[in-house]
Amino acid sequence: xxxxxxxxxxxxxxxxxxxxxxxxxxxxxxxxxxxxxxxxxxxxxxxxxxxxxxxxxxxxxxxxxxxxxxxxxxxxxxxxxxxxxxxxxxxxxxxxxxxxxxxxxxxxxxxxxxxxxxxxxxxxxxxxxxxxxxxxxxxxxxxxxxxxxxxxxxxxxxxxxxxxxxxxxxxxxxxxxxxxxxxxxxxxxxxxxxxxxxxxxxxxxxxxxxxxxxxxxxxxxxxxxxxxxxxxxxxxxxxxxxxxxxxxxxxxxxxxxxxxxxxxxxxxxxxxxxxxxxxxxxxxxxxxxxxxxxxxxxxxxxxxxxxxxxxxxxxxxxxxxxxxxxxxxxxxxxxxxxxxxxxxxxxxxxxxxxxxxxxxxxxxxxxxxxxxxxxxxxxxxxxxxxxxxxxxxxxxxxxxxxxxxxxxxxxxxxxxxxxxxxxxxxxxxxxxxxxxxxxxxxxxxxxxxxxxxxxxxxxxxxxxxxxxxxxxx
Amino acid sequence: xxxxxxxxxxxxxxxxxxxxxxxxxxxxxxxxxxxxxxxxxxxxxxxxxxxxxxxxxxxxxxxxxxxxxxxxxxxxxxxxxxxxxxxxxxxxxxxxxxxxxxxxxxxxxxxxxxxxxxxxxxxxxxxxxxxxxxxxxxxxxxxxxxxxxxxxxxxxxxxxxxxxxxxxxxxxxxxxxxxxxxxxxxxxxxxxxxxxxxxxxxxxxxxxxxx
Numbered sequence: 001x002x003x004x005x006x007x008x009x010x011x012x013x014x015x016x017x018x019x020x021x022x023x024x025x026x027x028x029x030x031x032x033x034x035x036x037x038x039x040x041x042x043x044x045x046x047x048x049x050x051x052x053x054x055x056x057x058x059x060x061x062x063x064x065x066x067x068x069x070x071x072x073x074x075x076x077x078x079x080x081x082x083x084x085x086x087x088x089x090x091x092x093x094x095x096x097x098x099x100x101x102x103x104x105x106x107x108x109x110x111x112x113x114x115x116x117x118x119x120x121x122x123x124x125x126x127x128x129x130x131x132x133x134x135x136x137x138x139x140x141x142x143x144x145x146x147x148x149x150x151x152x153x154x155x156x157x158x159x160x161x162x163x164x165x166x167x168x169x170x171x172x173x174x175x176x177x178x179x180x181x182x183x184x185x186x187x188x189x190x191x192x193x194x195x196x197x198x199x200x201x202x203x204x205x206x207x208x209x210x211x212x213x214x215x216x217x218x219x220x221x222x223x224x225x226x227x228x229x230x231x232x233x234x235x236x237x238x239x240x241x242x243x244x245x246x247x248x249x250x251x252x253x254x255x256x257x258x259x260x261x262x263x264x265x266x267x268x269x270x271x272x273x274x275x276x277x278x279x280x281x282x283x284x285x286x287x288x289x290x291x292x293x294x295x296x297x298x299x300x301x302x303x304x305x306x307x308x309x310x311x312x313x314x315x316x317x318x319x320x321x322x323x324x325x326x327x328x329x330x331x332x333x334x335x336x337x338x339x340x341x342x343x344x345x346x347x348x349x350x351x352x353x354x355x356x357x358x359x360x361x362x363x364x365x366x367x368x369x370x371x372x373x374x375x376x377x378x379x380x381x382x383x384x385x386x387x388x389x390x391x392x393x394x395x396x397x398x399x400x401x402x403x404x405x406x407x408x409x410x411x412x413x414x415x416x417x418x419x420x421x422x423x424x425x426x427x428x429x430x431x432x433x434x435x436x437x438x439x440x441x442x443x444x445x446x447x448x449x450x451x452x453x454x455x456x457x458x459x460x461x462x463x464x465x466x467x468x469x470x471x472x473x
Numbered sequence: 474x475x476x477x478x479x480x481x482x483x484x485x486x487x488x489x490x491x492x493x494x495x496x497x498x499x500x501x502x503x504x505x506x507x508x509x510x511x512x513x514x515x516x517x518x519x520x521x522x523x524x525x526x527x528x529x530x531x532x533x534x535x536x537x538x539x540x541x542x543x544x545x546x547x548x549x550x551x552x553x554x555x556x557x558x559x560x561x562x563x564x565x566x567x568x569x570x571x572x573x574x575x576x577x578x579x580x581x582x583x584x585x586x587x588x589x590x591x592x593x594x595x596x597x598x599x600x601x602x603x604x605x606x607x608x609x610x611x612x613x614x615x616x617x618x619x620x621x622x623x624x625x626x627x628x629x630x631x632x633x634x635x636x637x638x639x640x641x642x643x644x645x646x647x648x649x650x651x652x653x654x655x656x657x658x659x660x661x662x663x664x665x666x667x668x669x670x671x672x673x674x675x676x677x678x679x680x681x682x683x684x
Contacts, residue, residue, distance in 0.1 A: 021552025029575035088529030
């Protein structure tokens, strides 16, 4: 078997083992080492000291020792430990625990309920007011925390029953929450973009700048969709009962917005602004964001010793999950490309004789399909690097490709069979809401994700305008 | 066997949780750097190295803790359709094929790597402050040993699950908010100290503030 064939075998076997459900980080590590041992095997390195010992007539214990040390004299072990250390000392990934910590602190800061109730009063005269409020709450809260599951579940418990009580259509109400909560992985400062930056070597700052307009555009599309649907078909979202909020004056409303909406919005803008205008590195901005989150939580009198502990422990667990994937995948990827796997993939794709557009469509289709069974972390850390070396062949910019992926992966939370957002909502929704209704409700949002990808493809300025304005070309 | 599992879980959780506080140190350290730079015009020479050291230490040391709490991602779309017994059988074999070789390599090659670094008191080349990095390289070995200890416990869990056709319950611990809420329903929001307190939309009469 030739080396490239071994590389393909390696990839195939890996996909098979993933399907068996073994933790992916360790599978990658062990397969990287196993196949790497073969790839870097050097008979001379292994046997020469042993043969020399035999010639010198050494005793059997020395022979055994020489054999063992020869056996482990393989460059894969150096490669492995070097890759591990480079994950540990990576200055882009440093931002991950800090953003997670900020997210967990804000998640526990008693803010989402205030936000939703305030916004639903503020939006009460709009068609579909509660859905609009739910979407904005989801988007803001998801952007600040980046934890999709928590956003969808919390909003499912707070906003969803409220919407059903106001006789909103089940499908309509569930779509809003699922799609809104998922925005957190797209709109900066998002952890997914940090992970993409680390995998692809793209500048994280430019990625953030590039993702900002497409992210807001998608949220805007959602908002327009909600208002248009609610206007065309008022039975989906009956008008809000204005009597309940009658006694509230403008001043009171302004105070409510000032204490719920603005602190969070200001915190996000401060973090983002510091990064985009080069005042702080992403890690520094994340640290400031975490401190800001702590202050916010104290201000809402929500921070107890126990909640601080919880936030710390949950941050470390999620960081370990993401970063151990990196440890495995960097070793795996270097062995894969050393064996020539990259060339096989490249020759195969070149042989297909695609135009850049066809290539982009194919790549995004594959990522879309991978999003059905897998989560974004696995897709970006493991599968996206396979596409990255192909980009120069088709003159595709990794930044542009990354934004398309970030948009695309929104769908992975919304499409069956592994639509995490839909399952989170189903888990806490009243029993009469069926999973199929939730899927049906999310479907228009999947369509809007595709629409936004088409828009971004046809108007690349949506991605490039902001980074080029701030940093030049 | 149950006692060993308990022991391993405790050890992993202890190391994971103690080193988890690195995130707090990191927040404060890097936050200090920003303040020092903008308000005192005195950037520190150590904050950059300090940042990645805290990050590297915490995620490596938490590897075993995360494993003991089932925190590492798996592609479980087929896996979760199986009975616990089948899951345990498959996993039992896979632990020997795909877990221990990698972890052993981590320990032994990490040992070689770290001892080389110790032998000349290696310092970071990122700043002239001469910040030592041999201790960070030693973390690789410690993380490997912790994973090895925890891995044995996971294999024992598989054995128990093969016998009882039911996974032994993990020790209770902090869970993601969505998990708590999914298990306890909305009640958790109102009663549990772990979750958030709720302002219901009907409380709006008093301006969103709690009575």
